[in-house]
Amino acid sequence: MNLLVVGSVALDTVETPYGKVEKALGGSAVYFSVSASYFTKVGVVAVIGQDFPEEHVQFLKSRNIDLRGLRREPGLTFHWRGRYSSNLNEAETLDTQLNVFEIFHPLIPEEYREAALVFLANIDPELQRNVLEQVTHPQCTICDTMNFWIGGKLRELKETLQRVDILIINEGEVRQISQEYNLVRAYQKIASYGPRILVVKQGSYGALLFTPSSIFSAPAYPLEKVLDPTGAGDSFAGGFTGYLARSQKISEDELRRAVIYGSVMASFAVEDFSLERLKKLTLKEIEERFAAFRRLTQF
Amino acid sequence: MNLLVVGSVALDTVETPYGKVEKALGGSAVYFSVSASYFTKVGVVAVIGQDFPEEHVQFLKSRNIDLRGLRREPGLTFHWRGRYSSNLNEAETLDTQLNVFEIFHPLIPEEYREAALVFLANIDPELQRNVLEQVTHPQCTICDTMNFWIGGKLRELKETLQRVDILIINEGEVRQISQEYNLVRAYQKIASYGPRILVVKQGSYGALLFTPSSIFSAPAYPLEKVLDPTGAGDSFAGGFTGYLARSQKISEDELRRAVIYGSVMASFAVEDFSLERLKKLTLKEIEERFAAFRRLTQF
Numbered sequence: 001m002n003l004l005v006v007g008s009v010a011l012d013t014v015e016t017p018y019g020k021v022e023k024a025l026g027g028s029a030v031y032f033s034v035s036a037s038y039f040t041k042v043g044v045v046a047v048i049g050q051d052f053p054e055e056h057v058q059f060l061k062s063r064n065i066d067l068r069g070l071r072r073e074p075g076l077t078f079h080w081r082g083r084y085s086s087n088l089n090e091a092e093t094l095d096t097q098l099n100v101f102e103i104f105h106p107l108i109p110e111e112y113r114e115a116a117l118v119f120l121a122n123i124d125p126e127l128q129r130n131v132l133e134q135v136t137h138p139q140c141t142i143c144d145t146m147n148f149w150i151g152g153k154l155r156e157l158k159e160t161l162q163r164v165d166i167l168i169i170n171e172g173e174v175r176q177i178s179q180e181y182n183l184v185r186a187y188q189k190i191a192s193y194g195p196r197i198l199v200v201k202q203g204s205y206g207a208l209l210f211t212p213s214s215i216f217s218a219p220a221y222p223l224e225k226v227l228d229p230t231g232a233g234d235s236f237a238g239g240f241t242g243y244l245a246r247s248q249k250i251s252e253d254e255l256r257r258a259v260i261y262g263s264v265m266a267s268f269a270v271e272d273f274s275l276e277r278l279k280k281l282t283l284k285e286i287e288e289r290f291a292a293f294r295r296l297t298q299f
Numbered sequence: 300m301n302l303l304v305v306g307s308v309a310l311d312t313v314e315t316p317y318g319k320v321e322k323a324l325g326g327s328a329v330y331f332s333v334s335a336s337y338f339t340k341v342g343v344v345a346v347i348g349q350d351f352p353e354e355h356v357q358f359l360k361s362r363n364i365d366l367r368g369l370r371r372e373p374g375l376t377f378h379w380r381g382r383y384s385s386n387l388n389e390a391e392t393l394d395t396q397l398n399v400f401e402i403f404h405p406l407i408p409e410e411y412r413e414a415a416l417v418f419l420a421n422i423d424p425e426l427q428r429n430v431l432e433q434v435t436h437p438q439c440t441i442c443d444t445m446n447f448w449i450g451g452k453l454r455e456l457k458e459t460l461q462r463v464d465i466l467i468i469n470e471g472e473v474r475q476i477s478q479e480y481n482l483v484r485a486y487q488k489i490a491s492y493g494p495r496i497l498v499v500k501q502g503s504y505g506a507l508l509f510t511p512s513s514i515f516s517a518p519a520y521p522l523e524k525v526l527d528p529t530g531a532g533d534s535f536a537g538g539f540t541g542y543l544a545r546s547q548k549i550s551e552d553e554l555r556r557a558v559i560y561g562s563v564m565a566s567f568a569v570e571d572f573s574l575e576r577l578k579k580l581t582l583k584e585i586e587e588r589f590a591a592f593r594r595l596t597q598f
Contacts, residue, residue, distance in 0.1 A: 086480055087480055088480075181385055181386055181387075182522075182523060182524070183521060184521050184523040202504065205501065205504040205505075206504075206518075208521065214594065214595075215595060216595065216596075216598070217505070217518035217596055219505075219516030219518070222482060222483050222514050222516070224483040253598075256598040257598055260598055294598075295513065296515065296516050297515075297516055297596050298555070299515065299517070299556055299558070299559055299593075299596075
C-alpha cells in the first residue's frame with residue numbers, strides 16, 4: 001500500500017445552474033481516491049450505510065482502489081445536499097445528514113498501516129490524530145480541514161497539525177487558522193504549528209505552494225464550462241498526493257509537479273456532475289492537460 | 300515618440316492600515332508613465348491645476364518623460380480621497396474632486412501624433428475616441444476603462460473599442476462589459492467588440508492574457524507587505540505597454556513577457572505609498588523580480 005486516505009463516502013444531491021443530480025456518488029475519500037487511482041494504489045478507510053449502491057462499490061474496485069478499510073454499517077450513508085449559484089464559487093449547504101458517518105471511528109486495517117503516504121481528509125481533528133497513531137512511520141502525512149473545525153476544535157486541530165507534513169486547505173481557511181490576511185505571513189505561522197509545507201487552494205485562481213525554500217504559483221485551467229465544482233478540492237488533493245506517492249520523492253521539483261497534477265485532476269472533476277468526468281478519464285488526457293498547463297504558464 | 304498616454308494626473312489622499320498620505324502624487328497617467336519610463340520614452344497628455352507642485356513636474360522630467368502634452372489650467376488639480384480596509388483589495392472612495400479634470404479635452408501635440416503605441420487610461424470613452432482620431436496610424440492601441448463608463452456610457456465605450464487592439468481591465472469589469480461570468484466566454488464576446496487581445500487584471504491573483512491563439516496565466520508576486528494598492532493597475536499597464544514599445548513587436552511571446560513586466564511593476568508600486576517605490580527603482584531590481592517570476596512559476 002502506497003497511499004492511505006481516511007475520509008467520507010457520501011451520496012450528494014447537488015444543484016447548479018447547469019443541472020441537478022440526486023444522491024450521486026460523492027464524499028472526500030471518493031473524489032480523493034478515484035483521482036489518486038490514476039497515479040498509484042490507494043487504500044480507503046471510510047464508512048457506508050445499507051443504502052449505498054453496489055454499483056458504486058464496483059466502480060471503485062474497477063479503479064483498483066483497495067476497499068478493505070471500507071465498512072458497511074447499519075443505517076444510511078452520509079448525505080449532503082447543496083446548491084451553487086451562477087458564479088459556482090461557493091456552495092450553499094441545504095442539508096447535511098451525517099447518518100453512519102456520525103459514529104465513524106477509523107480503524108486502519110493491518111495491511112494499510114505501513115502506507116508511505118497518509119491523507120487525512122476533512123474529518124474531526126481528533127479522528128485524524130487517531131489515524132496517525134495507528135500508522136507506522138509514514139514517509140509523509142497530508143491533511144485537509146475546514147472552517148467548522150478551525151472554529152470549533154482549534155486546540156485539537158493544532159495537536160494534529162504537530163504531526164502533519166503538508167497542509168492542503170483553501171485560502172479562507174488559511175486566513176482563519178493563522179489569523180493573518182497576508183498569505184506569506186500566514187504560511188510562516190502555519191509552519192510554526194507543524195506542517196513544513198502548505199498548499200493554498202484558490203478555486204478558479206489556482207493554488208500556491210509554500211515550502212521552506214520557495215513559493216510556487218499554479219494557475220487553474222481556464223475552462224469554458226464548469227458544471228459542478230463539488231469535489232474539486234479533494235480531486236486536487238488526490239492528484240497531488242497520488243503523484244507524490246508514484247514519484248516516491250518529496251523534493252521541491254516533485255512537489256511543484258504534484259500541484260500541477262492536482263490542478264489537472266480538479267479541472268477534470270468540475271467538467272461534469274459527481275464522478276462522471278473522472279470515471280471516463282484516460283491517462284492520455286491527463287498528460288495532455290499537464291502539457292496544456294505548461295503552455296498556459298510559459299514565458 | 301514611442302508611446303503616448305492620455306489620462307489623469309492627480310493629488311491623492313490615501314489611508315490604508317499601514318499609514319496615510321495627503322495630496323500625494325497620483326493619477327493614471329502618472330503611474331503609467333513612470334512605470335513605462337523604465338522601458339521607453341513616454342509622452343503624457345493630461346491636465347494639472349495651479350496647485351500642482353513643481354517638484355512633481357521635475358520628478359516626471361527626471362524620468363525622461365515628455366511633458367509637452369501636460370497643460371496647467373486655472374483651478375485645482377484632480378483630487379481623490381480613498382481608504383483601504385485590512386484586506387487592501389477594494390478602495391472605498393471618500394471624495395472625488397474633478398476640478399480641472401472636469402473640462403479636460405485631450406489635445407495631442409503635433410510631435411506625439413506618430414506614436415507607435417497609444418495607451419488610453421480610464422477616461423470618458425468619448426475622449427478616448429477623440430484621442431484616436433488625432434493620432435496617425437499607431438501600431439497598437441491599448442485601452443483601460445471602469446465600471447462607471449460601462450454602466451453609464453456603454454454605447455460610446457463600444458464605439459471606442461472598435462478601434463482598440465488591447466483592452467486591459469479588471470475581472471469585475473470584464474464580467475460587467477461582457478455580461479458573462481465565465482472569463483473564456485467573456486473574452487470571446489469582448490473580442491467581437493473589437494479588441495483582439497484582452498488582459499484581465501485579477502489583483503493579488505495575477506493576470507490573464509487572452510489572444511486569438513492562446514491563454515496565458517501570470518501570478519501576482521507574493522509580497523509579505525502591501526502598503527498601498529493605489530496605482531497598481533496603471534503601473535501594470537505601464538510596464539506592459541512600455542515593454543511592448545521597447546520590443547517593437549506584438550508577438551505572442553512578447554505579449555506574455557509584457558504581462559510579466561506589468562506584474563513586476565505593479566508589485567513594486569504597492570510596496571509603498573504614492574510613487575515612492577517606483578521613484579527609487581533600478582533596472583537591476585526590475586530584472587531581478589522578472590527572474591523571481593520565473594522561479595515562482597517554473598515546474
